[in-house]
Amino acid sequence: MSADTRLPIALVAQHAYCPRCAWLEAHGDTVDVAQIAEGKEAHVAVDDPSTGRSKRLTSVGLQSERLGVTGRCDVVEIGDGGAVTLVEHKATPVRRKLPVSLRTQVQLALQAMCLEEMGYEVAGAEIWNATLRRRVEVRLDNDLRDLALEHLEACRAVVMSPEPPPPLEDDPRCYRCSHVSICLPDEHLGRSPARRISATDPAGHVLHLTTPGAKARFRAGRIEVFTPEADDPQRVPIEQVIGVVAHGNADMSSAVIREVLTRGFPIVWCTWNGRVVGWATPAEGPNGDVRRYQYSVDDERRTDVARRIVSAKITNQAAFLRRHAAPERESLLSLAEAAKTAPSVDTALGIEGRAAVIYFQGLSAALKQPWARFERRSGRPAGDAGNACLNLLYALLLSDALRAVAACGLDPAGGVLHSPVRNKPALALDLMEEFRPVIADSAFVWAVNNGELRESDFRSDLGTPRLIDRGRKALISAYERRVMTEFRHPRFGYRVSWRRAMEIQARLLLAFFRRELSTYHPILLR
Numbered sequence: 001m002s003a004d005t006r007l008p009i010a011l012v013a014q015h016a017y018c019p020r021c022a023w024l025e026a027h028g029d030t031v032d033v034a035q036i037a038e039g040k041e042a043h044v045a046v047d048d049p050s051t052g053r054s055k056r057l058t059s060v061g062l063q064s065e066r067l068g069v070t071g072r073c074d075v076v077e078i079g080d081g082g083a084v085t086l087v088e089h090k091a092t093p094v095r096r097k098l099p100v101s102l103r104t105q106v107q108l109a110l111q112a113m114c115l116e117e118m119g120y121e122v123a124g125a126e127i128w129n130a131t132l133r134r135r136v137e138v139r140l141d142n143d144l145r146d147l148a149l150e151h152l153e154a155c156r157a158v159v160m161s162p163e164p165p166p167p168l169e170d171d172p173r174c175y176r177c178s179h180v181s182i183c184l185p186d187e188h189l190g191r192s193p194a195r196r197i198s199a200t201d202p203a204g205h206v207l208h209l210t211t212p213g214a215k216a217r218f219r220a221g222r223i224e225v226f227t228p229e230a231d232d233p234q235r236v237p238i239e240q241v242i243g244v245v246a247h248g249n250a251d252m253s254s255a256v257i258r259e260v261l262t263r264g265f266p267i268v269w270c271t272w273n274g275r276v277v278g279w280a281t282p283a284e285g286p287n288g289d290v291r292r293y294q295y296s297v298d299d300e301r302r303t304d305v306a307r308r309i310v311s312a313k314i315t316n317q318a319a320f321l322r323r324h325a326a327p328e329r330e331s332l333l334s335l336a337e338a339a340k341t342a343p344s345v346d347t348a349l350g351i352e353g354r355a356a357v358i359y360f361q362g363l364s365a366a367l368k369q370p371w372a373r374f375e376r377r378s379g380r381p382a383g384d385a386g387n388a389c390l391n392l393l394y395a396l397l398l399s400d401a402l403r404a405v406a407a408c409g410l411d412p413a414g415g416v417l418h419s420p421v422r423n424k425p426a427l428a429l430d431l432m433e434e435f436r437p438v439i440a441d442s443a444f445v446w447a448v449n450n451g452e453l454r455e456s457d458f459r460s461d462l463g464t465p466r467l468i469d470r471g472r473k474a475l476i477s478a479y480e481r482r483v484m485t486e487f488r489h490p491r492f493g494y495r496v497s498w499r500r501a502m503e504i505q506a507r508l509l510l511a512f513f514r515r516e517l518s519t520y521h522p523i524l525l526r
């Protein structure tokens, strides 16, 4: 058995818990949530082989040529006669009784078989619980060994498969599963989860480097941002950062880049007026096999999803205008209806264009400040102050969509509605459509109508309005508040931030590409 086909014992143990969990882990969908952090904490004392004594070895590497596995024991105690006892450290929070889960039993049985193949006599196995500070014995009988071998073979078949096993249904394991926020078992069934939704880091923030000439460096677990106008840097703990966006000529050290990418988060670079010019994503992440599915979507499925995205975008535009008492709602709703049966992607795009003309008139009318109103959406270069604001806000939304798409291992360029042949992050553009009115446009109207953005926040360069530094900061701050606002998810019923909702929608797109879902359901507001 070659080295790269050997299975980690920990993965086989995951399989004993749930085969889908093992598949997600093997295909790069790893998580780092509180449970896992606690587990790591419990292992700190035994993770360093140099801390072992002659009769008590820590962090012992294992492998078995016969079984095709590799692994690591927390502790191996050597008895006087030379027989060894395995001790596995756990941090499972328990009150009195110490449970021994199937996955731990499978893990210990495989570790014991490895040690035997390496020439040791295994006298027994125990679990040390860091919460109770107690040991419990695990019997390594033949039945357990046979069961471990069955899981090993089943796990090998599961991880070699290009498709994941289906999620469990109504199973209590999902409540305790560390992968629940990326597996989304109830969401796959299209129903509201009984569990509370959990995110990898629900309080995480995207760090925007907005001040011209700002420089960020990494020091003592924090990102320090130096700006030309302040003597002291602003300091942000790295644990709170789930992505960085550098605007204009803001700079960051390679230590910041390395640390953010190592933690699994992306970095996006924009021009000072918000055009996305590039991004960096971590090297480790979900395997590229999801992209095979992404690229092989046939025309029928592509048209179906394109129709849904366009219809949802127009429906959400109508819902947004209704909240601002704009009269365009009915004509938008009839276009949303027409988009549902568009015969082709191009027809759907045509309907989207017609809706945009109506919608942006309504959006402009919802603005209380005359200087912010505009005739029509003009893109780049912005013809007026309103369009300059929308350009920046859509770029911020695109950065978030890129982050969500890249976190699933999807190719940001492989779009469904937007053409993948125009050198654009087409899939990220697809994902952001349903969110444009409810995040970006909403932040714009809020910032203008509440006086956070003023006419004096713009200057004119040869007739083209440009946001000055204060205005850009005000708009970015309005965007960040909006994207972190929680709402009740209309399909799943739980409360979730708009940023997290974008990640969930990206995972539903992933499930559609993998054919776990027959179609994609965008968020629809009423």
Ligand code: SF4
Residues within 6 Å of the ligand: 017, 018, 019, 020, 021, 166, 167, 168, 173, 174, 177, 178, 179, 180, 183, 184, 185
């Ligand atoms: S959430 Fe449930 S179905 Fe998904 S990996 Fe975890 S245990 Fe398995």
